[in-house]
Amino acid sequence: MNTLKFLFALWKANLQSVMEYRISFLSQMFGMILNNSIYFLIWVIFFDRFKDVRGWGVTDMYVTFGITASAFGLISLLFGNTFNLGDIIARGRLDYYLSLPKPVLLHAVASRTVASGMGDLVYGFLSFAASGLLTPLSLLRFILAILLSATIFGAFLILIQSLAFWMGSASNLSMIAVNAMLTFAIYPITLFDSSAKIILFTLIPAAFMGALPASFAQNFTWEILFQMLFGSLAFLALAILIFQLGLRRYESGSGIQVEV
Amino acid sequence: MSAITVSHLQKNFQSKRKTAGLTGSFQSLFKPEYNPIAAVRNLSFEMESGELLGFIGPNGAGKSTTIKILTGILHPSSGEAKVLGYTPWKERQKLAFQIGTVFGQRPQLWYHLPAIDTFTLFGKIYELEDAETKKRISFLAEAFEIGDLLETPVRKLSLGQRMRCEVAASLLHKPKLLLLDEPSIGLDVVAKQHIRDAIRTMSEQEKVGVLLTSHDAGDLEALCHRVIIINHGQIVYQDKVSNLKRKFLTRKLVEVRYAEEIRKDFALKGMETLKTGRYGVKLTFDTRATPADAVLARLSEAGTLVDITISDPPLEEVIANIYQESASEPSELPCLEK
Structure with a gap:
């Protein structure tokens, strides 16, 4: 209960912090909606020409892209520091979180809001509405799918960024990994053969972020729900374990820091 | 009763060694070499509850590393330490509820928000009731003379004003022990005096023990009962400040x-x-x-x-002489400039 109160207080402070720059906040939000719309237009043109790719049509694309965008937005909004956790580790900025009486990882990742995430989150819902599948029940499934998709994405980010404990800097690797994750998450899963799919469920768990939740949002099955739950929680557990193992190697730093 | 007990504490870091130039970079890429460096060497000391202890030393002496071990930020390589009965690196969260920390070089206050918002957030972090947090903020605002600063975004405060707010924030949850790492770094004479006065007053009023690291002997003279001088990760001198003055002045x-x-x-x-x-x-x-x-x-x-x-000559001069006497490096691992 105390942890929840703490998280809400932290998110409130994050929101206050980004709202200090009102114009920047609003422009980032609407800019991201526009950016996603332009990007998605290419897929609309593509599917207008080819109708479907091995059974994967524009409706699947709307749902997959919607879930991926909203999951990305949710992580950006609530756990924005997952994107620069490696940098925080490498620069010794975990000191701040370690000196306060809350779980270090949770405190660190929840201490920043990326304002453009609001645009991604909203865009995801608009994309789902555009798919023509919107009903009260499908909306509930869509929201659950976003939560599990966001969990796997957040866990993947934490895992990759925690490598900074060993590598010193994981910024470039993280950038490559995030790009790979997002690219494969929004690609039609039917394009890949079985060996590529193994990679998409393990090394780069993009299938857990895009295709699987999209399938669940369209048609409820216990099997897919179980697969998503298992995948997200297993990756989250692994990410926390790697972070905790790395924390023992943490070396702090002496750089002067002027901004929290 | 001891607030801090440290016994044979040692902290080594691995430092990558690279010869100059591109060839050195390639060699380092395929066959990296590491040197063990000791930041803290076999350190042992005690601090009583309510005591004001100064931990003085030049840059790279091991002061900050020691304080980071004592707050649970770093794991030591070997040795034991108890802070308020807790082993810091094993019981970090429990200990954090009982201590306040200020790292002069690392602000705790949120840069874009007014200080009062960070104070309120800290109330949640330390699990205080809202009414209790408000009462405490009013008390600290008066004690530190920061009432009119609390609603200004931190980025617009001067360094001295910000440090007063930092120290006040660290006392929000009524800690039993305050660990201050270079609280006066970069401050002008007047701001330093403000900070010192506030720390001394709070220590007297609330019986808070203070472990203070600094390389400014003025902090020591103004605040501390006892001093530990550290160099190359080892204690080179420890005594009451009055004795230090008598012996060396x-x-x-x-x-x-x-x-x-x-x-x-x-x-x-x-x-x-x-x-x-x-x-x-x-x-x-x-x-x-x-x-x-x-x-x-x-x-x-x-x-x-x-x-x-x-x-008397300035205490800095006295301490510099003590550093010089201990300047010959100890054996085993080289010391750290960290």
Whole structure:
């Protein structure tokens, strides 16, 4: 209960912090909606020409892209520091979180809001509405799918960024990994053969972020729900374990820091 | 009762070694070499509850590393430490509820928000009731004279104002022990004095123990009962501040002004002339070799005295001498500049 109160207080402070720059906040939000719309237009043109790719049509694309965008937005909004956790580790900025009486990882990742995430989150819902599948029940499934998709994405980010404990800097690797994750998450899963799919469920768990939740949002099955739950929680557990193992190697730093 | 007990604490870091140039970079890429570096060596000391202890040393002496181990930020390589009965690196969260920390080089206050928002957030972090947080903020605002600063975004505060808010924030949850790492770094004389006054007042009022690291001897003189001087990760001196002064402040500085012009080659037996002016002179003498009354007698024999000041040399000078005496590096691992 105390942890929840703490998280809400932290998110409130994050929101206050980004709202200090009102114009920047609003422009980032609407800019991201526009950016996603332009990007998605290419897929609309593509599917207008080819109708479907091995059974994967524009409706699947709307749902997959919607879930991926909203999951990305949710992580950006609530756990924005997952994107620069490696940098925080490498620069010794975990000191701040370690000196306060809350779980270090949770405190660190929840201490920043990326304002453009609001645009991604909203865009995801608009994309789902555009798919023509919107009903009260499908909306509930869509929201659950976003939560599990966001969990796997957040866990993947934490895992990759925690490598900074060993590598010193994981910024470039993280950038490559995030790009790979997002690219494969929004690609039609039917394009890949079985060996590529193994990679998409393990090394780069993009299938857990895009295709699987999209399938669940369209048609409820216990099997897919179980697969998503298992995948997200297993990756989250692994990410926390790697972070905790790395924390023992943490070396702090002496750089002067002027901004929290 | 001991607030801190440290026994044979050691912290080693691995430092990558690379020869100069591109060849060195390639060698380092495929066959990296590491040197173990000791930041803290076999350190043992105790601190009583409510005590104000100064941890003084030059850059790279191991002060910050020690304080980071004592707050649970770093794991030691070996040795034991108990802070308020907790082992910091094993019971970090429990300990954090009981201690306050300020790292002078790493602000805790949110940069874009007014300080009061961070204070409120800290109330949640330390699990205080909202009413309790408000009451405490009012009390600290008065004690630290920051009432009119609390609603200004932190980025717009001066360094001195910000540090006062930082120290106040660290006391929000009424900690039993305050660990301050370079709280006066970068501050001007007036701001330093403000911070020192506030820390001393709070320590007296709330019986908070203070472990303070600094390389400013002024912090030590103004605040601490006892001092530990550390160099190369080892204790080179520990005693009461008053004893430190008595043992090492054996030289006195004398400034004299005469009614008439003095000779250019002005000199007195048992005294070293530092500076000569038209009417005044600055001298130094060792109290063990020349008694103060003899000095006064000789000074008054030399002319008609208008003014005289006798003072101790700055404590920095004394500590610098102690550093120099301990400058020879210990064996085993090299020391750390961190």
